[in-house]
Amino acid sequence: MDKDSPLSIHEREIVILRVTANKNCEYESGVHVSVFLGAAGFCKEQIAATRLESSRAVSWNEQDTVLIECVYDNQFAAPVFPSGGVASGL
Structure with a gap:
């Protein structure tokens, strides 16, 4: 899928499944489980x-x-951008 990703498929899917579960995105979670x-x-x-x-x-x-x-702890924090800035108003 993304050969240049620093994450393995296993690691990426842990992150995706954890976030979709915590945000109640059952459809997206189901797609990832199936595929x-x-x-x-x-x-x-x-x-x-x-x-x-x-x-x-x-x-x-x-x-x-x-x-x-880490996913659980960080998903509720304000988004951090590559420049080091934090999104305001989110």
């Missing part, structure tokens, strides 16, 4: 766990756990 489940290497338990508050709900590896926690 990328095999490529991302998730089991059904992990897919279900992306909707849970705790990153410790299933046996994620340490790197996945950190990524899940």
Whole structure:
């Protein structure tokens, strides 16, 4: 999909599934599960766990756990742009 991405498919899908779950975007989440489940290497338990508050709900590896926690912690912060500025009014 994006060969130049610094994230693996597995990491990218964790981020997408975590954000879509927390923002209640069920359609988008379902599309990603349908299309990328095999490529991302998730089991059904992990897919279900992306909707849970705790990153410790299933046996994620340490790197996945950190990524899940970062997504959860940062998705509610104001967007940060590459220039270092923060979006105002959002």
